[in-house]
Structures are given as C-alpha cells and as structure tokens.
Amino acid sequence: QAQGLRLVSGGTDNHLMLVDVWMDGNGITGKAAEKALEAANITVNKNTIPFDQNKPFIASGLRIGTPAVTTRGMREPEMREIGRLIAEVVREPESEPTRRKVQLGVRELAERFPLYAKRLRKTTRATAAE
Secondary structure (H helix, E strand, O other): OOOOOEEOOOOOOOOEEEEEOOHHHOOOOHHHHHHHHHHOOOOOEEEOOOOOOOOOOOOOEEEEEOHHHHOOOOOHHHHHHHHHHHHHHHHOOOOHHHHHHHHHHHHHHHHHOOOOHHHHHHHHHHHHHO
C-alpha cells in the first residue's frame, strides 16, 4: 500500500494477498501486470477482485503469495523491497530500463537468499573434507 497499490482486503493475515492493479481504470489489467512482472522475473497470477470491472481472463488484480520467498528466509524488510519492485513494474509496465532495474533487484535478492543454503553448505563441507 505504501507504493500506491491497493490491497483488496486492506491487508492480510496469511501468506496470500490480492492487489488491485486496475484501480478503477487508472492502472493496468491483471493480465498486463502478470506479463510485465514475469518479464522482470517476478512470478504472480492475475486474479479477479470483488466487483471486478474486467472479465476473468483479463482481471483487475494480482494474487501474490509469500511461500517462495519465505522458504528462502526472507522477512519483512525483503517483502517491502519486493513490494517496491512490483510497484515499479506496475507503474511502468512497458519501460525497458525499469524492467532491467527490477531484474537486477530480483537477482540481488535471490543471491542474498539462495535456495537450500544450509544443505549446500553441508555438502560443500563434506566434499572439502574428502
């Protein structure tokens, strides 16, 4: 919400949130946002919102889940960063410089929080000991 996007329920108490990117015709469709974010290496799903003005295949919202990033160990500060990256793409979905900048931000987060980091460290130590 701090980035100018509306959370449909005003917030969330679980791992899913629904974001209105259409904003009564002042934003973009969920389908366009999903495509632009995918090009920036952020995976979300277009989703209808209550009283949606668009057809379900187009949609006005995005469904965003946190399990993929919390599995990596990301917390609230990283969630704010991800929200900022998403908002940048939604505000400028056709901008190549924005897409490249967001891709870099996604890469930096992924490198700081690798998948299976503990398991990889154990394997590396065991191999080094042999």
